[in-house]
Amino acid sequence: MSFALTADREQKLAELLTRYSTKMAACIPLLHLCQEQNGWVSPDVVDFVARKLDLPPAHVQGVVTFYSLFNQKPVGKHQVWVCRTLPCALRGAGAVLHQCEKKLGIHAGETTSDGKITLRTAECLASCGTAPMMQVDQDYFENLTTAKVDEILDRLRK
Amino acid sequence: MIKRTEFLSKVYGLANGHSLDVYEREVAGYATARNVLTSMTPQQVVDEAKKANLRGRGGAGFPMGVKWSFMRPHPTKPSYLVINADEGEPGTHKDRTIMEWNPHSVIEGCIIGCYAIGAHVAYIYVRDELHLSKARLWGAIAEAKAKGYLGATPFGKAYPVEVYVHTGAGAYICGEETALINSLEGKRGEPRLKPPFPAQAGVYGCPTTVNNLETIAAVPSAFRMGCDEFSKLSALHAINDGGFRLYGINGHVKKPGVVELGVGPTLNELIYDIGGGVTGDRKVMCVIPGGSSTPVLRPEETVDAPDEKSPLHAWHGKSVFDVPLGVDTMRGVGTMLGTCCITVLAEGTCPVLAMHNLMQFYRHESCGQCTPCREGGAWLLRTVDKLLDNNATMQELDQLHDIANNIMGNTICAFGEGTAMPALGFLKKFRPEFEAYVRGERNRKDATLTPS
Ligand SMILES: Cc1cc2nc3c(=O)[nH]c(=O)nc-3n(C[C@H](O)[C@H](O)[C@H](O)COP(=O)(O)O)c2cc1C
Ligand code: SF4
Ligand code: FES
Numbered sequence: 001m002s003f004a005l006t007a008d009r010e011q012k013l014a015e016l017l018t019r020y021s022t023k024m025a026a027c028i029p030l031l032h033l034c035q036e037q038n039g040w041v042s043p044d045v046v047d048f049v050a051r052k053l054d055l056p057p058a059h060v061q062g063v064v065t066f067y068s069l070f071n072q073k074p075v076g077k078h079q080v081w082v083c084r085t086l087p088c089a090l091r092g093a094g095a096v097l098h099q100c101e102k103k104l105g106i107h108a109g110e111t112t113s114d115g116k117i118t119l120r121t122a123e124c125l126a127s128c129g130t131a132p133m134m135q136v137d138q139d140y141f142e143n144l145t146t147a148k149v150d151e152i153l154d155r156l157r158k
Numbered sequence: 159m160i161k162r163t164e165f166l167s168k169v170y171g172l173a174n175g176h177s178l179d180v181y182e183r184e185v186a187g188y189a190t191a192r193n194v195l196t197s198m199t200p201q202q203v204v205d206e207a208k209k210a211n212l213r214g215r216g217g218a219g220f221p222m223g224v225k226w227s228f229m230r231p232h233p234t235k236p237s238y239l240v241i242n243a244d245e246g247e248p249g250t251h252k253d254r255t256i257m258e259w260n261p262h263s264v265i266e267g268c269i270i271g272c273y274a275i276g277a278h279v280a281y282i283y284v285r286d287e288l289h290l291s292k293a294r295l296w297g298a299i300a301e302a303k304a305k306g307y308l309g310a311t312p313f314g315k316a317y318p319v320e321v322y323v324h325t326g327a328g329a330y331i332c333g334e335e336t337a338l339i340n341s342l343e344g345k346r347g348e349p350r351l352k353p354p355f356p357a358q359a360g361v362y363g364c365p366t367t368v369n370n371l372e373t374i375a376a377v378p379s380a381f382r383m384g385c386d387e388f389s390k391l392s393a394l395h396a397i398n399d400g401g402f403r404l405y406g407i408n409g410h411v412k413k414p415g416v417v418e419l420g421v422g423p424t425l426n427e428l429i430y431d432i433g434g435g436v437t438g439d440r441k442v443m444c445v446i447p448g449g450s451s452t453p454v455l456r457p458e459e460t461v462d463a464p465d466e467k468s469p470l471h472a473w474h475g476k477s478v479f480d481v482p483l484g485v486d487t488m489r490g491v492g493t494m495l496g497t498c499c500i501t502v503l504a505e506g507t508c509p510v511l512a513m514h515n516l517m518q519f520y521r522h523e524s525c526g527q528c529t530p531c532r533e534g535g536a537w538l539l540r541t542v543d544k545l546l547d548n549n550a551t552m553q554e555l556d557q558l559h560d561i562a563n564n565i566m567g568n569t570i571c572a573f574g575e576g577t578a579m580p581a582l583g584f585l586k587k588f589r590p591e592f593e594a595y596v597r598g599e600r601n602r603k604d605a606t607l608t609p610s
Binding site for chain 2: 022025026029089090092131
């Protein structure tokens with residue numbers, strides 16, 4: 001099945017291309033647009049981006065594999081990223097991750113069986129002054145306690 | 159001595175503090191850019207900028223005005239300004255506050271910066287995770303455009319300036335300026351060999367200046383008060399380290415956060431006067447002074463500068479925790495100032511576990527181009543892991559030094575040093591703790607990063 005952008009995203013792409021002197025420079029923003037629609041960067045998406053930007057598919061694939069935010073396989077409806085790096089770890093990131101794993105019944109890197117939540121660890125998210133923290137989809141949750149974690153995950157699972 | 163300032167942070171926390179209205183009302187926003195564009199030549203702007211002694215806030219501490227002066231107009235190619243807001247260095251959380259709470263200072267800085275270096279386009283490279291930051295910057299751009307401060311004729315001057323936000327997709331290495339440029343061009347974020355430097359061949363092969371986001375955000379304040387006055391806000395003005403900065407405090411302190419101060423507080427001042435002291439009133443075991451790539455300092459360390467000509471002579475014999483934090487003073491005590499966000503580790507924390515945590519980070523984030531970095535990082539992590547399992551020999555412990563030393567200086571970019579230097583810092587300053595794992599006197603089960 002070949003991939004196509006929705007009409008409003010096509011418009012966004014047209015605007016994107018005005019910002020740069022080369023088509024290639026739109027590669028990462030366009031991949032974001034596609035992933036936002038498709039949930040992950042499937043082989044069809046790679047072909048689509050390559051065609052739109054006149055790039056070899058291998059170039060696009062190389063970009064996709066370099067950046068950790070591009071999903072190379074389908075993921076859950078919601079993304080939970082727990083920051084594990086030292087400043088957060090010093091303030092209890094270990095307990096936050098443990099709580100997530102316990103509550104969701106999965107390990108970091110896995111998706112719940114209902115396909116709702118993918119749990120992963122993240123490297124420092126520039127929020128060390130309000131550690132420990134996690135990112136859920138586009139939002140940051142800071143100064144976490146296990147009670148707060150429970151509350152956030154309960155809301156997500158509804 | 160601590161000197162609180164409110165140039166960037168005055169609008170932090172105000173209702174709608176990120177809006178153009180508040181920026182214009184509270185800090186005479188955009189009056190400086192208007193003044194610069196309508197009354198100064200680009201050369202005058204660069205000359206004035208040098209007087210600020212504004213050392214780059216991205217980690218390396220290169221003087222901003224001098225960097226601007228490297229830009230030469232190319233006969234056929236345009237020039238670009240690139241703002242580095244990748245903020246990925248572990249322990250660094252300052253640029254995000256500017257983007258969220260005072261985005262207009264960045265846009266105004268971009269207008270002045272573009273004019274100074276002869277660019278008409280600025281790209282602000284923000285790490286993708288910072289969704290609120292990106293939204294605030296786009297919002298500020300739209301507001302500035304609507305007022306005619308950006309676009310074809312900013313403040314009525316025929317000097318077009320456009321500002322765009324660009325994002326990566328999760329890769330710490332894209333904070334390195336040449337990796338950032340590759341990423342901006344739509345490629346894998348792999349650092350380039352230097353030279354050529356960005357001023358010669360940056361974005362699309364054109365002359366480019368890369369400034370950290372805090373660096374550019376400080377520019378309007380510096381020009382508003384006069385760059386000489388700006389420099390004097392610092393306790394280290396005399397050694398060309400000027401202005402105010404945002405200081406971050408995180409880890410084991412009672413009141414973590416970000417604060418704006420004249421350059422030059424000491425670690426003790428940040429920990430006790432700003433950070434409210436150590437959690438549980440413990441002693442400090444060590445501090446990472448400016449992001450995870452900067453080697454740790456311990457409070458027992460003293461300054462050794464008997465030579466009267468040394469910039470550190472005034473602190474000879476004193477604790478390194480009583481030395482004002484500056485680019486050159488920190489170099490003088492064997493570490494780096496880095497990003498000015500300190501991470502405090504209290505007594506009771508396991509230094510081997512702390513190093514292991516950081517080595518996981520470096521293992522994960524190496525771009526893989528250089529063998530010493532790619533393989534060395536993995537080897538360091540593996541060996542520390544064995545140590546924690548009481549499975550490493552004394553010989554393997556010694557080998558950690560060799561591995562780290564073999565990364566240093568043998569790589570394309572400074573990420574290699576950023577891995578090796580903190581590793582060596584932990585190894586040298588906590589030798590007995592490392593040896594205790596070899597001897598089986600400590601074990602992973604009892605090791606903690608959160609001493610209660
Ligand atoms: C591995 C690595 C990561 C870096 N990450 C950042 C970063 O996240 N933000 C930043 O401003 N500079 C970062 N830098 C420094 C940049 O290469 C560059 O020196 C800086 O953006 C220049 O701006 P300044 O002169 O205003 O500090 C990094 C450097 C290295 C080697
Ligand atoms: S030092 Fe490491 S991060 Fe830098 S270019 Fe080499 S492999 Fe990549
Ligand atoms: S270490 Fe978690 S946000 Fe920085």
